Amino acid sequence: MKKALPILFIIAALIVTAAVTFSIKSTKTVDWEESFNEKSNKPYGVSVFYKELPSLFKNHKVRTVYHQPDSYLQAHSEDSYGDHVAEGSFVIIGNSDYLEDDSIDELLHFVDSGNTLFISDYYFTQKIHDTLNFDVEYIENTKDSISYQSLKYLDIKDITIDRNEGDNYFSNFDTINYKVLGHSKIDYKHINFIEAPFGEGKIYLHLEPKAFTNYNLLKEGRYKYAEGIISYLPENDVYFDSYTKIQTGYDGNVEKKSNLSWFLEQLSFKWAWYTALIFGILFMVFNAKRRQRIIKIIKPLQNTTVAFVKTISNLYFETQDHKNLVDKKITYFLERIRTDFNIDTTILNEEFIVKLASKTGKKKEDVKKLIDFINWLRTKNEFFEDNLIKLNKQIEAFYLN
Structure with missing residues (x-):
């Protein structure tokens, strides 16, 4: 030895x-995964936008929030244990589907106190829809992969966003009290940026988060569109919601993160x-071995069924065929819905969501979140490991909850 x-x-x-x-x-x-990670230099990360925030809000503090909004904002409220009172604009770029009711309530209280909330995402949680009373629909891009963005009150028109299979837009909202700030155009012009007053503050909702990604900010003059959107935020401190969020309670350190990650x-x-x-x-390994005669190991009978499953799973893992796995997960899930609840799964619309929620006894918003994600996956041609993991977690949560 x-x-x-x-x-x-x-x-x-x-x-x-x-x-x-x-x-x-x-x-x-x-890697074209739309992570909206402020630390990522990949095309659809937002590191460029994140680094430019201090120059956009000069003489104001830009803080990165690595915790849930409810725990962080409560800690930085009056008479609490935070190192300051949170005032200014709370900014969320993509990935807003993690927001739970407690966080939404705290964000709405934050706005009601005279502050600002800005969210740019393809869709929002059901509670935000119900509170602000608006609807979002999807239009498919049947001609090419380009949509044109414009801002109503600024001289910013026809900013292109390519690699765009379709657009989400506001199909219904309070046209009397809400202000239309921007449009997107595929076959026709539709509203994708609105301002909603709430209490003493304002909420800005935007439906094209790709505008803030590295790919679009560094291409031609597209940065002007993102810059114009952010210009609507007041000159005040900014609280940037981090992609690398810690899913635990707030402990007083807003900048807490892993030193090994960098x-x-x-x-x-x-x-x-x-x-x-x-x-x-x-x-x-080599120093832990005892110097003695080797004792023969008698192997137990192997479970060939488990070995077969491992072989098939390793095959899929090696080929990285995420699209095949996503299609199978969706197909088997819908087949089980048809078998267990005798529901037609041909069209996954609002009527289907209501019927499934009624028969399963689950909350409509939970069912809608899963079905909307499945519909979104069906519009994509390319998948990554994160898409498969997220789909699997949502389907498991559907049966466990």
Whole structure:
């Protein structure tokens, strides 16, 4: 064993070196996942917009909120334990579907006290719809992948957003009290940006979050559109809702985050970390073995059914065929709905949602969230691992809750 140990270490070192070299030289594929992550430099991250916020709001504090809005805003209310009283604009770009009723109530209270809420997303939680009394619908782009954005009261017209399979728009809202600020155009012009007064403050709802992504801000003059939208926010402190949200209660540290995450994003540091782990594990493995005769291990009979499932799952994992898995998950889910509840699943519309909620005894908003996500997935041609994970979690939650 002592003679073989140096050879094994050399082999391991060569493997790691080859892996690092291949990783550096290999051509990276473009990840078009719409994460809206403020730390991501990928096309549909929002790191450029996030870094420009301090220059857009000069002489004001830009704070990044890594916690749920309810816990953070409660902590920074009057007579609470935060280091300041939260006042200004709360900004959410994409991923607003995580908002639960408690967070929405706290955000509405924040606005009612004279502050501002800005959300740019494709759709909003049911409670926001019910509170502000509006509807959002989807129009498919049948000609090409381009839609044209404009702002009503600013000289900003026909800003293109490409790679766009369709647009969401406000089909119904309070036209007397709400103000239309922007439009999107595919076959015809439709409203996608409104201002809604609420108490002493205002709520801005926008339906094209891709306008704030790195890809669009760095292409041609598209940054003017995002800049024009943000110009509606008052000159005050900004609270930016982070993608890397901590799902626990607030502990008083608004900037709390992992110190290791930044190192893992740097290729050299990442492989240095992995190399240290590999050699550490090898050291423990070869030094932990007791020097004695090998005791023969009698293997129990294998469960071939489990092995078959593992083989099939590994096949899908290696091929990265997320679209096939997403299609199968949706197909099996709808088949079970037809079998268990005798409901026609040909058209997944509002009538279907009401009928399914009635027969299952579940909340309509929970059912709507799942069905809307399935309808959205059906419009996409390309999928990523996060889409599959999110679909699986929502289907499991549907049966467990």
